[in-house]
Amino acid sequence: MKNKEVADILSKVAALLEIKGDNPYRIRAYQRAAQVIESLSQDVEVLAQENKLEKLPGIGADLAGKIKEILQTGTLKLYEELKSEIPPVLLTFLEIPGLGPKKVKVLYEKLNILSLDELEKACKEHRLAKLPGFGIKTEENILKGIKLFKEKRGRRPLGEILPIAEEIVQTLKNISPVEQIAIAGSIRRRKETVKDIDVLITSQKPEQVMKKVTELPLVEEVIAFGETKTSVRLKIGVQMDIRVVAPDSWGAALAYFTGSKAHNIRIRELALEKGLKINEYGVYKGETKIAGKTEEEIYQVLGLPFIPPELREDRGEIEAALEGRLPKLVEYQEIKGDGHVHSKYSDGTASLPEIVQKAEAMGLEWVIVCDHSQGLKVAGGIPVEDLFKKKREIEEINKRSKKVKLIFGAEVDILSDGSLDYPDEVLKEIDFVIAAIHTGFQQSEEIITQRIISALKHPLVHAIAHPTGRVIGEREPYAINLLKVIEVAAQYQKALEINAYYKRLDLNDVNVRAAIEKGVPVIIGTDAHFIDQMDYIHLGTATARRGWCEKRHVLNTLSYSELISWLKRLRP
DNA sequence: GCCGTTTTCGGCCCGACTGTTTTCAGTCG
Structure with missing residues (x-):
């Protein structure tokens, strides 16, 4: 998937055009196109081959051509030209709070500032205050902005x-x-x-x-x-x-400040078409306010059903709402279990009774206790002989526990040759096998994809844990062709995990949507290593909702007995 | 650059706050 690369170039073009002072609506067109491509659940290359780019909202003949150019040549003539006109280093200036395109342009043209250090120096020497539109306060704010930019950790x-x-x-x-x-x-x-x-x-x-x-x-x-x-x-x-x-603007303001910006713009355009005007205070027909107290009201006067906040990204939710095919999103209270929790048997800190107690407090019906497999020594992977101790303890607990049932699971390593970290006769005894990659992150896309695919094809595997391996803000996903993985998962009806740990959320929203569109079931697991981390289940559910999941897509909405039947397909 | 049951040209979301200005541009969300 080259979606990210294409979106990246389009958004840089938009930023360069901004500094250049180009037509704002042309800039917006590039920004929107970047956003549309980035949040696409399909492969932009496939769409290009099928000549379907122009079907995407905000993409016309020109942008479709430019996207094809990026796919074919890896870059864009317009982009290269802009870069020779405007030094790309100026793009980083835009990230400094308080600096926008207009001021950046002046800095470049009047003072020829080309690095953060030069900018800092110019501020301290009060060379900026002499420029039109700049003053002493501006210099102070830019210095503060540079400091924040340098220490910022991003989102x-x-x-x-x-x-x-x-x-x-x-x-x-x-x-x-x-x-x-x-x-x-x-x-x-x-x-x-x-x-x-x-x-x-x-x-x-x-x-x-x-x-x-x-x-x-x-x-x-x-x-x-x-x-x-x-x-x-x-x-x-x-x-x-x-x-x-004011109270009678609550709904309008809530809708406005919830965003996203792209969603709001579409909503306001829709209002204009109906001769209405929307701002954060209400919906107006001429001078008369006709809605504003609740969010439902706002959508209603536009002829739309309520759109849940998780969908408001301008990823097709407005079109879906207009056509009456908005998904009925899985609800937070429909989640009946946690698909991935570690216990003391491996590197978790909770005992099995503690897990039961926590699950009961959360109102869950079942928890799959997945500990690491034998080879993952750093994470206390369970040797085969101890596995059966765990199995017996679970059986004992389930006899006593009425409300919450534990399920005997394992997070089994996919070894670098694609084989699994327990022999088949052991896997056969484990009620839920979720396979995962924990080693060989540097391997090529072809090899990693093949490892996961062979795990999916293994008759005793139910699911793949944290399929892309990314850790938010720390580690990029390993090289993987996720679309191929999704295809195989769909074919074999194996599940992909939504790992709900707050730094993983893997699959992410866009990938979840791609998966369920192909008919792949998803399972939410918190990967809890400490008992309170089971609370992250709501983040996984949020990700499912952002991925357009309905109840039927999510295995966690099954009751204990329904889940057992789903698992048993592979355990005749 | 996109888009059209008011348009193929002429529109394109809307407002708060700051700082540099004497009425508004720039930035931000």
């Missing part, structure tokens, strides 16, 4: 920020006069990584709320302070935006 995993955001909401509820309060933005959409925390509030006394916000102990710096909008930087290095609106 942060949702699982890290969500609990903090929820705690802030709870605190604000307690200490300030808020009526309604909710987290919006990418956190509400449950995007796997987030850049900032958006909080929406209704209150009779906005100024008091805003004051309390700036006084929170977590706040490091106030970036902007207004009655309706306040921005602060938290000590953990994340920005938080707080918006206060």
Whole structure:
């Protein structure tokens, strides 16, 4: 899949055009095309071969041609030309908070600044303040921006920020006069990584709320302070935006601040076609406000059903809503089990009774206890003789435990030649075999893909764990042809995991969608090594929802007995 | 650059806050 590479070039073209000062709508067209290609669940190369690129929203004859050019030549003439006109190093300047395309252009043209160091030096020598539109404050802000840029860790995993955001909401509820309060933005959409925390509030006394916000102990710096909008930087290095609106604008504001930006733009265009205007305060027909109190209302006046936040990425959800084929997403409370938990038998820290207790507290019916296989010594892989001790303990526990059943599973290593880390006569005794790659990450795409495919074809394997091996912010996926893997999984009706650990979320949303479109069942597993990590199940469910999963696609919605029958197909 | 049961040309989402300005451009979400 070259989707990422194509999207990357298109988005760089957009940024270069911005600095050049080109037509903003042309820029938007490139940005949108980049986004459409990146979130595609199909292979852009296949679409190009079938001449279907122009069917994609926002892609016309010209962009289709440009995409083909990238696929054929690896680059784009326009891109190369722009790079010779505008030094690409300026693109990194755009990442500095406070610097946009206009100012970057001036810096380049008037001062010929071509590196971060030069920029820093020019600020300190007050050479910027003399430029039109610049001043002393601008220099200070750019210096601050450079510092933040240098120490920034980029987007942060949702699982890290969500609990903090929820705690802030709870605190604000307690200490300030808020009526309604909710987290919006990418956190509400449950995007796997987030850049900032958006909080929406209704209150009779906005100024008091805003004051309390700036006084929170977590706040490091106030970036902007207004009655309706306040921005602060938290000590953990994340920005938080707080918006206060009137109660009758709650729905409009919630929709607006939940985004995504691309979704909002489409929604507003749709409104314009109907002679309506939407902003964060409501939907207007001329001067008259006709909706705004609830989100449902907003969608309703546009003739649309409610679109769940997890779908709001302009990945076809608006078209689906218009045509009445929006998926009925799997619900968080429909999840009946956890497909992947480690115990003390390998490198987990929880005993089997502790797992049962936790599952019961969470309202789950079943947990598959998958420990590592014998070869993975660093992770305490279980030697064959101990496996049966674990099996007996599970049987004992299941006799006593009425509400929660444990399932005897194993996360079995796929060795570098594609064979499995237990012999068949052992695998046969294990009720759930999930195979995974933990070694040989550097192998070629062909070899890794083949390893996984041979595991999928193995008659005793039920599923593949964390299929791409990526770790968010730490490790890129290994080279893998996931589309081939999906095809084989579909053919053999084997499951692919949505690993719910907050740094994995693997498969990710786009890949989940690609899998279920081919008829591959998915199974959510937390990969918990500590008992509380079982709570990450909700992140896996969020990923399933972002991947357009309905209940029928997700094995975790099966009851214990239904799951056992699904597993037994391979254990006659 | 895209797009069309008001258009194949002339539109294209909308507003808050800051800083440099005396009325607004730039940035951001």
